[in-house]
Amino acid sequence: MGAGDVVWAVDRAVQDSKVYYDRPLEELLRIETQAKAEVGSRGGSRDALDAEVPIDVITAAQLQSTGQSSLQRALTMLVVGFNAPRPSIADGTDHAPPFTLRGLNPDQVLVLVNGKRLHQSSLLHNNGTVGRGSSGVDLDTIPLYAVERVEVLRDGAAAQYGSEAIAGILNIVLKGYGYGSHATVGAGRTTKGDGTQRHADVFLSQPLAGDGFLNLTAALHDRGPTNRAGPDPADGGRINTHFGDADTQDALLAIHGELPHGDVTPYFHVLHDTRRSSAGAFYRTANSDRNIPAIYPDGFLPLIEPKITDTTATGGVRGLWADGTRWDWSLTHGQNDYHFYVNHSLNRSMGASSPTSFDSGATRYTQQTLNGDISKRVGRHYWAGGVELRREHYRITPGEPASYRLGQDLPWYAGSQGFGGFSPENAVSATRDAYSLYGDWKYSLSERLSIDTAARAERYSDFGSTLNGKLALRYRANEDTLLRASASTGFRAPSLSQSHFSSTASYRDGDSLMTFGNYGVDHPVARALGATALKPEESQHLTVGIVLQPSSQLTASADVFWTDIADRILPTGYISAGSLQSLSPQAVEILRQHGVEGAVYFTNAIATRTRGIDLRLEYRQSLENSARLKWVGAYQYSKTAITQVNPAPSVLGVDMMDLILEPFVRVLIEGAQPRDAFKLWTQYSMRDVDVVLNLNRFGKYSSTANYDKVTFAARWTLDAEVAYRLAKDVTLAVGATNLFDAYPQAWGETGAKSVISSGDIVPYSQYAPFGYNGAYYYLRLTVGW
Known part of the structure; x- marks a missing residue:
């Protein structure tokens, strides 16, 4: 171990x-x-339970006990308030599903690796899924067996770490010095006989001089598809649609090293992932006007099959001056490339000459970050500060002509079906720079009372400056009781994808060529329709909590939180004369002059308030015969409500409620994520056997059907694993996730139909927080040396 x-x-x-x-x-x-945490303060590692703000620490042993090879799925099973549904028939989102924290958006959570900012995905979630309109971090690009722990900061921290740190922070700490090498192989499948998963992971650790190390993790993951689609009555009752997990293969690599030399330590880490994935769009029946029977006599299911590559490389050096001052300089380069390929499809407008496979283009996001940090402890106090320079680049590259062209065969829509290609008119190359100056000061007024203050000033080249601050208090009332509170302001910079994403298509209307789709806020069509440069989302955050430690065996905590966010960024509804009956004559004329049938762009639309409570209980006990017992229980309740709707551009002649808040959007923001959640992780360890049980309750959540809100019932799941040490360094584990084969409440059980299906082809809501695969059983063998 x-x-x-x-x-x-x-x-x-x-x-x-x-x-x-x-x-x-x-x-x-x-x-x-006590578990140590680096996140939340620049004063170095400290006891998580003694921190001024709530921090959870998830260990490698806990992550591996979930039986998952995916970091994101493992965290879903362990972290209360961490929500990661598994959407399907959602274009690119099927292959890199987003996650959320405390019911907020994926891009309102900051992710760090070893304390360094991790870049976001270039994918913009543009369908009706949780996280719609955002670009988040793809956690599954990080090999699970490279991770030592995950620190979850449940507090606003933009004043310390910058943009995105509104809902909280995940700091993923890679394994360092003192780990033995090991190899792991595992396999499993669902009780339906699909979803077969295979993974092979190798972790190699080489100690170096002076407590230095070089660690390498390599992994191959093959996650087979699942399908829970129902029969299609329009196609003779066949199951012709794919509704379930994508068929995904990942090749992952992580390298982490340090080489101390006196008071100076060079360090680095590299992460790389190459992913191939496949999932279906909607089925086109044989007699559909979208089909060409000469090509597909029985109809066809378009397959979206992207290639995703993701790379992070950080190098730096840290040291200690003679007066005790610590310093750290680092440079991080991150890049995500999402290349769309569509197979088993056709461009209907090209007739029988249409190809059946397409390169539909790509999105790419690149980020370079230079950090310089300095800190010093003076008696019981410390101060820290630093600078950060960051450059971001977002690019859209066009697909091959057949993926977007409008043929001459019929008055029909252009491009490949399933996912139309990016055209040359959609090509984007946008760059911005951000400059930050920050400080962190901690005053220990006594051994019982400390005050932590932080301030951060940032300037962005595209929208201007922000200044944010934080104040946190920590008071130890007695040996067993800690009181804590924090208040802060924060922000999230609009992503380059929100400002510049463009995806349009054309169709023939008689002799006219009409265009529709998404436009960047600086596009002439969007500007004519009232679009302006996006402003940052601004937040105010308050947390008040208590930690009780009546004995070394028992710890309990409770934290109440409140987050207000102004100017939240959302895509508009479809701006056209047909969809917005009250659209002004001026706007209708603008659309006509540009040859546009309808348009969508992003705007600062609403304000929200999120309120909730976190409860956590941890108990451990040593038993006879070296047996050990540990319980970790957690509960979270959170509620998000829209508190303000900003005015719509006057040129449109409509209210922002009509432009933005169609019923499904309101439900998506206020009700699509579980209102509450409960987790109880239990580990019982004997000399050669570890038994882990993980009980989960996923609370109620809502969706819409025919403009009506539909609420789905809460569900309980139980995961179990038994690990047996066959020899000193050989362990065999057998386990199950969702042991009793629970499924989310189906649309039919609520009396409603799916919003993306006219029948029961899609039986479950995409918002289901634990998916809809049922029970999954697995084996895992680990050999160490």
Whole structure:
């Protein structure tokens, strides 16, 4: 086992004193020190439970006990308030599903790797899924077996870390010094006989001089598709649609190293993922006017099959001056390339000459970040500060002509079906720079009371400057009770994809050529229709909590939180004379002059308020015969409400409620994510056996059908794993996720029909928080050396 493995406590005095030299070896091996966290302060690692803000620490042992090879799915099972549905028939989102925290958006969570900002995906989630209109981080580009722990900061922290840190922060810490090498193979499948998963992971660790190390993780993951689609009555009752997980293969690599030399330590980490994935669009029946029977006599299912490559490389050096001042300089380069390919499809407008496979173009996002940090402890106090220079680049490259061209065969729509290609008119190359100056000061007024303050000034080349601050208080009322509170302002810069995304298509209307689709806010059509440069989302955050530690075995905490966000960015509804009956004559004329049937662009539309509570309970006990028991229970309730709707551009002649808040959008923001969640993770360890049970409750959530709100019932799931040590360094694990084969409530059980299906072809809502695969059983073998 590695240096991050769990060890167990004997008594409070031992843990508090941190002086172990006179204790017997067998007793030392049973001591569990508090989990350490780097995130939330620039003063270095500290006890997570003593922090001024709520921080959860998820260990490698917990992540691996979920039986998942995907980091995102493992966190879904362990972190309360972490929501990651598995959408289907949602274009690119099928292949890189987003995640959320505290019911907010994917782009309102900042992700760090070893404390360094991780870049977002270039994919803009542009369908009706959770996270619509955002670009988030793809966590599955990080090999699970490279991770030592995940620190979850549940607090606004933009004043410390910059844009996106509104809902919280995930800091993914890679394994460092002291881990042994090991290889892991695993396989499993669902009780329906599909969704077969296979993975092989190798972790190699080479100690270097002076507590240095070089770690390498390589992984191959093959996650087979699942399908829960129902029969299509329009096609003789056949199951012709794919509704389930995509068929995905990942090749992942992580390299992490440090080489201390006196008071100076060079360090680096590299992450790389290449993913191929396949999922279906809607089925085209044989007699559909979208089909060409000469090509597909029985109809066809277009397959969206992207190739995704993602790379992060960080290099830096940190050190300690003679006066105790710590410094750290680093440079991080990150890039995500999402290349769309469509197969088993056709361009209907090209007739029988249409190809059946298409290169539909690509999006790419690149980010370079230069950081310089400095900190010093002065008595009980410390101060820290730094600078950050960041450059971002977003690009759309066109597909091959057949993927977007409008042929002469019929008055029909242009491009490949399933996912129409980006045209040369959609090509984008947008860059911006951001410059930050920040400071963090902690004053320990006494051993019981400390005040932590932070401020950050940023300037962006595209929208201007922001200034944010944070104040946190920590008061230890007695040995067993810690009171904490924080108040902060924050922001999220509009993503380059929100400002510049463009995807349009054309069709023939008699002798006229008409265009429709999404336009960047600087496009002439969008500007004529009232679009303006996007402003940052601005937030105010408050957290008040208490931590109780009545013994070394038991810890409990409760934190109430409140987050207001102004100027949240959303895509408009479809701006056309047909969809907006009250559209002004001036706007109708603008559309006609540009040859546009309808348009969508992004705008600062609404304000929201999120309120909730986090509860956490941790208990551990040493039993007879070296057995150990640990419980970690957590509950979260959160509610988001729209509190303000900004005015719509006057040129449109419509109210913003009509432009933005069609019923499904309001439900998506206020009700699509579970209102509450509960998790109870239990580990019972004996000499050669570990038993893990993970009980989950996913609360109610809502969707819409025919403009009516539909609420789906809460569900319970139970995961279980038994791991047996066959030899000193050989462990075999058998387990199940969703052991009792629970499914989310179906559309039919609510009396409604799916909004994306006229019948029961799509039986479940895409918002279902634990998917709709049913039970999954697996085996895993780990060999160490």
